Amino acid sequence: MLLLTRQLVELVRGIYPGQERISLHEPRFDGNDRRYVVEAIDSTFVSSVGAYVDRFEHDVATYTGARRAVATTNGTSALHVALQLAGVRSGDLVITQSLTFVATCNAIAYCNAIPFFADVETGTLSLAPAALAACLEACTERRGGDCVHRESGRRIAAVLPMHTFGHPADLAGLLEVCAAWQLPLVEDAAESLGSRYRGRHTGTFGLFGTLSFNGNKIITTGGGGMILTNDESLGQRAKHLTTTAKRPHQWAFDHDEIGYNYRLPNLNAALGCAQLERIEAFVAAKRRIADIYAGFLSRTDCRFVKEPEGCRANYWLNAAICPSAAMRDRLLHETNAAGVMTRPAWRLMHRLPMFEAAPRGDLSQSEWLAERLINLPSSVPAGGGSQ
Numbered sequence: 001m002l003l004l005t006r007q008l009v010e011l012v013r014g015i016y017p018g019q020e021r022i023s024l025h026e027p028r029f030d031g032n033d034r035r036y037v038v039e040a041i042d043s044t045f046v047s048s049v050g051a052y053v054d055r056f057e058h059d060v061a062t063y064t065g066a067r068r069a070v071a072t073t074n075g076t077s078a079l080h081v082a083l084q085l086a087g088v089r090s091g092d093l094v095i096t097q098s099l100t101f102v103a104t105c106n107a108i109a110y111c112n113a114i115p116f117f118a119d120v121e122t123g124t125l126s127l128a129p130a131a132l133a134a135c136l137e138a139c140t141e142r143r144g145g146d147c148v149h150r151e152s153g154r155r156i157a158a159v160l161p162m163h164t165f166g167h168p169a170d171l172a173g174l175l176e177v178c179a180a181w182q183l184p185l186v187e188d189a190a191e192s193l194g195s196r197y198r199g200r201h202t203g204t205f206g207l208f209g210t211l212s213f214n215g216n217k218i219i220t221t222g223g224g225g226m227i228l229t230n231d232e233s234l235g236q237r238a239k240h241l242t243t244t245a246k247r248p249h250q251w252a253f254d255h256d257e258i259g260y261n262y263r264l265p266n267l268n269a270a271l272g273c274a275q276l277e278r279i280e281a282f283v284a285a286k287r288r289i290a291d292i293y294a295g296f297l298s299r300t301d302c303r304f305v306k307e308p309e310g311c312r313a314n315y316w317l318n319a320a321i322c323p324s325a326a327m328r329d330r331l332l333h334e335t336n337a338a339g340v341m342t343r344p345a346w347r348l349m350h351r352l353p354m355f356e357a358a359p360r361g362d363l364s365q366s367e368w369l370a371e372r373l374i375n376l377p378s379s380v381p382a383g384g385g386s387q
């Protein structure tokens with residue numbers, strides 16, 4: 001066993017005492033969770049109607065500073081509708097990063113569009129403005145009002161960065177490139193609830209941002225998601241499309257377009273309201289763990305992934321960059337064998353069979369990172385989310 005493994009296992013066991021197997025991330029229900037869920041059950045409004053949905057949307061809008069928040073069944077459905085409303089149509093290309101969870105690209109595919117992969121930067125782990133600009137300059141031209149990929153003749157419809165492990169992307173840089181090319185920005189902020197860029201919440205910079213409340217995210221509704229936007233009319237459109245495009249009426253069933261049954265059930269929203277009350281305590285606990293990992297790793301060959309300059313990261317999943325792929329793989333094997341769960345980052349999207357034919361720019365940084373990244377246990381310790 002590497003000396004590093006032995007010391008890391010000891011460190012992690014100190015953060016999570018009394019746990020035989022330490023998972024990468026587990027939820028905490030130490031607030032009003034049970035109370036609100038039981039209240040939802042007692043009210044009989046457990047499904048597609050109920051006060052908790054409105055309250056959860058209101059609370060998330062207030063917390064993030066977004067003008068409008070629309071609750072959905074999960075983060076993937078939120079992204080699907082956000083992309084559709086950003087103008088992504090069948091046959092379009094959406095520029096995104098290859099270093100992401102598959103849901104980012106699946107949502108593009110649900111619009112019958114195709115991802116175009118641009119590289120990430122090693123500082124943020126997220127889409128690099130320079131790589132984005134290089135792809136646009138090398139591969140596209142303006143035709144009429146559109147930005148067209150020369151080789152395929154497909155329109156570039158949107159730019160979709162993902163705030164990897166909760167570290168904000170270089171939003172100022174990305175917005176500048178998007179403005180120059182007149183492309184809408186949509187943020188996959190599924191992992192970055194609680195993360196701020198220059199004081200403003202991630203997911204509120206683009207035309208849309210989307211959140212996920214899956215069981216492994218910083219707060220959970222069991223399953224759930226949210227569409228954020230500062231455009232009131234787009235917010236209304238998002239609400240309409242995610243609720244079967246039903247026109248408001250006391251009893252008539254009248255639908256004016258093909259909508260989706262993507263509304264978050266009231267039962268899940270109840271849990272979300274309780275979880276959101278704990279978000280700042282969760283972020284604080286995660287930042288304390290990040291400090292511990294940072295201090296430890298500064299004395300090793302591994303580099304701890306720190307929040308970018310001018311940002312507050314939620315440190316949803318702590319990550320380190322190992323000096324070599326071989327060492328990363330050894331660390332993975334040894335920590336997991338010792339009951340401490342660690343994980344590599346996702347297989348790169350352009351390596352998956354359904355996206356391997358997608359167009360792309362240079363992805364050398366993504367490749368480099370994917371071989372060396374390791375995620376470390378990052379749950380809020382039991383009792384550690386209290387003030």
Ligand SMILES: *Cc1c(COP(=O)(O)O)cnc(C)c1O
Nearest residue numbers: 074075076101103104190212214
């Ligand atoms: C979790 C996640 C999503 C959405 O996941 P759901 O399970 O559909 O809520 C989307 N993108 C990224 C990067 C994620 O990590």
